[in-house]
Amino acid sequence: MVYISQIAFLLVLAVAGYFLAKRIGSIKKNINLGKEVDRSDNKGQRWKNTLLIAFGQKKMFKKLIPAFLHLLIYVGFLVINLEVLEFIIDGIAGTHRIFAPVLGDAYTVAINIFEFLAIAVLVSCVAFLLRRNVLNVKRLRSLSGWPKLDGNLILVIEIILMFAILTMNATDQLLQGRDDHYIQTGDFFFSGLLIPIFEGISVEALRFTERFAWWFHIIGILAFAVYVTYSKHLHIFMAFPNTYFARLTPNGKMNNMDEVTTEVKSMLGMDAGDPPAEVARLGAKDATDLTWVNLMNAYACTECGRCTAECPANITGKKLSPRKIMMDTRDRIDEIGKNIKAGKEAEEGNALFSEDYISAEELNACTSCNACVEACPININPLDIILQGRRYMAMEESSSPQSWNAMFQNVETSFAPWKFPPTDRFKWADKLNEEQK
Amino acid sequence: MSDSTYKVPTMQEMSAKGESPEVLFWVGCAGSFDDRYKAVTIAFTKILNKVGINFAVLGQEESCTGDPARRAGNEFLFQMQAMSNIQVLDGYNVKKIVTACPHCFNTLKNEYPELGGNYDVVHHSQFLQGLINEGKVTLKDGGEFKGKKITFHDSCFLGRANGVYEAPRDVIRALDAELVEMKRCKTKGLCCGAGGAQMFKDAEKGNKEINIERTEEALDTGAEVIAAGCPFCMTMMGDGVKNKEREHNVKVLDLAELIAKNEGL
Numbered sequence: 001m002v003y004i005s006q007i008a009f010l011l012v013l014a015v016a017g018y019f020l021a022k023r024i025g026s027i028k029k030n031i032n033l034g035k036e037v038d039r040s041d042n043k044g045q046r047w048k049n050t051l052l053i054a055f056g057q058k059k060m061f062k063k064l065i066p067a068f069l070h071l072l073i074y075v076g077f078l079v080i081n082l083e084v085l086e087f088i089i090d091g092i093a094g095t096h097r098i099f100a101p102v103l104g105d106a107y108t109v110a111i112n113i114f115e116f117l118a119i120a121v122l123v124s125c126v127a128f129l130l131r132r133n134v135l136n137v138k139r140l141r142s143l144s145g146w147p148k149l150d151g152n153l154i155l156v157i158e159i160i161l162m163f164a165i166l167t168m169n170a171t172d173q174l175l176q177g178r179d180d181h182y183i184q185t186g187d188f189f190f191s192g193l194l195i196p197i198f199e200g201i202s203v204e205a206l207r208f209t210e211r212f213a214w215w216f217h218i219i220g221i222l223a224f225a226v227y228v229t230y231s232k233h234l235h236i237f238m239a240f241p242n243t244y245f246a247r248l249t250p251n252g253k254m255n256n257m258d259e260v261t262t263e264v265k266s267m268l269g270m271d272a273g274d275p276p277a278e279v280a281r282l283g284a285k286d287a288t289d290l291t292w293v294n295l296m297n298a299y300a301c302t303e304c305g306r307c308t309a310e311c312p313a314n315i316t317g318k319k320l321s322p323r324k325i326m327m328d329t330r331d332r333i334d335e336i337g338k339n340i341k342a343g344k345e346a347e348e349g350n351a352l353f354s355e356d357y358i359s360a361e362e363l364n365a366c367t368s369c370n371a372c373v374e375a376c377p378i379n380i381n382p383l384d385i386i387l388q389g390r391r392y393m394a395m396e397e398s399s400s401p402q403s404w405n406a407m408f409q410n411v412e413t414s415f416a417p418w419k420f421p422p423t424d425r426f427k428w429a430d431k432l433n434e435e436q437k
Numbered sequence: 438m439s440d441s442t443y444k445v446p447t448m449q450e451m452s453a454k455g456e457s458p459e460v461l462f463w464v465g466c467a468g469s470f471d472d473r474y475k476a477v478t479i480a481f482t483k484i485l486n487k488v489g490i491n492f493a494v495l496g497q498e499e500s501c502t503g504d505p506a507r508r509a510g511n512e513f514l515f516q517m518q519a520m521s522n523i524q525v526l527d528g529y530n531v532k533k534i535v536t537a538c539p540h541c542f543n544t545l546k547n548e549y550p551e552l553g554g555n556y557d558v559v560h561h562s563q564f565l566q567g568l569i570n571e572g573k574v575t576l577k578d579g580g581e582f583k584g585k586k587i588t589f590h591d592s593c594f595l596g597r598a599n600g601v602y603e604a605p606r607d608v609i610r611a612l613d614a615e616l617v618e619m620k621r622c623k624t625k626g627l628c629c630g631a632g633g634a635q636m637f638k639d640a641e642k643g644n645k646e647i648n649i650e651r652t653e654e655a656l657d658t659g660a661e662v663i664a665a666g667c668p669f670c671m672t673m674m675g676d677g678v679k680n681k682e683r684e685h686n687v688k689v690l691d692l693a694e695l696i697a698k699n700e701g702l
Contacts, residue, residue, distance in 0.1 A: 369632050
């Protein structure tokens, strides 16, 4: 009988592992569709950022209450997962609470801490559900369809999983007096509060409930892990590489296009060095023209909308939304990944920078003010994507707004963005001494 | 110095005499052509004269850094501009640059090195802060701005782009003025609406102009002076104040103008 449940457990583990590995593989493949960019420098600074910003959630603390609730869920997630280790060993070995006799009193303390965290996660998730659906937080209320459902589902799943743990512990404690299989663990405070609910039922029913809760919790967690790979919630893993590989140069610096440098140098008769192998495209038309860091950013985004809430264009009613830039990028690279898997042309469907995803109107509305970059708790950079889209518009399509084309012409012919004669450039100095008299 | 005329030597003149200045004042296109910002250029030049800084300008040899072209996507044009500017700057063996434009500042400082132009670049707010700290600019007690409410509008290209938040504020504090902050300031400062080459085109369809949103916030502080450190912010905030019909009691002034006025220059 024991063997059957062990085999069943291994089967569940294998199935979850298979799907998880498959999903991780395809996300990795999609990210690698991006262009190369070197982020192997400054390892010390990168680890420091990962520790402070991803692990320490430094940028979250600009807003105290959500930061605190988020921290509770995050710590709960990390710590309660220690218990999953026991689940897995028990599941494979056919044991029950294998750590209890080994750890003795420490086990009781540990489970009490886990239960406290489970309650903290529960309360935080309820608070977040209210915040998402009742309170008027514009950046959250403005979501609809799948992104909205996704956000709510994650919270509901977490609440259910926490209830499963508490139910399991409550029934386990009742069984400790009635069934020798259930070894003594000491009292658990929070699940102890649920004991009155289960007190009246038979040993068989208790056993069934305890086992059901155990299986529900472990299958739930494994299924959740697979679900996360389809969800915005992927940030729980991606936040770490995302902050590690984030740009370290000043926000104001745009990356240099070396292929352009080569050409400009040869136009100016300077030594241009070796010409680049092949220039595919200037700027970005589709998701595959972006760098792998841009694509990783898209998978790391949890759609919180702090970027959009700070965006001056969005605040004043323009169509541009940095969050949408990231969501569109993820949707499109997912689509391209599926095209490749299905043996179709990779670029089939609408390109990332087209009316169906990110329109010219959105790209043109950006003031490159870096508010979105600054606002992102995990250092995602929507601006970098916008600017690459603009490069394609200006250099490949010549589809920049007319006034920009006029500005380009002025810079070219008058060496200033306005049409003034270059000989007037120093005229301000005449005024300097006129005024003094 | 007050008896003699203000001087603006060019690099060409200096190099003809075999001299080289301590610092190049990069005036920028707005500082050269925009009527409002020419006043800032003049104010800063007067301060440089008064303090006795050995400086020079490029005069007619100066050219757009290429910033608006780059932000609008035209990398070719940007690099053409950058390369020829670097040739001019290196031709004069320029080492240190000060500019009153955060866009020029950002481009010269962060984007020219990759194209071979390496200079020590400071924004005029940092330069002024240095002069104050060194005691070269000592502000009169009870100057024009003593006790007045001044709010500082962060330029995105100075603040978020380069992390310069305190230098301009130090300048304002040195005036003995009451520095009042807007609700969104420093890292959370709201753009004036002109960055990313928006200065050179109309805004996309929306329900409000960004500069109006920002001006309202500035006016909410009750400040009599909105201080700025950027030609585009200056235009946007100035237009905003006019739009709100408050130009009679709210002035938009550059940091150099604040110092120059305080010193009676």
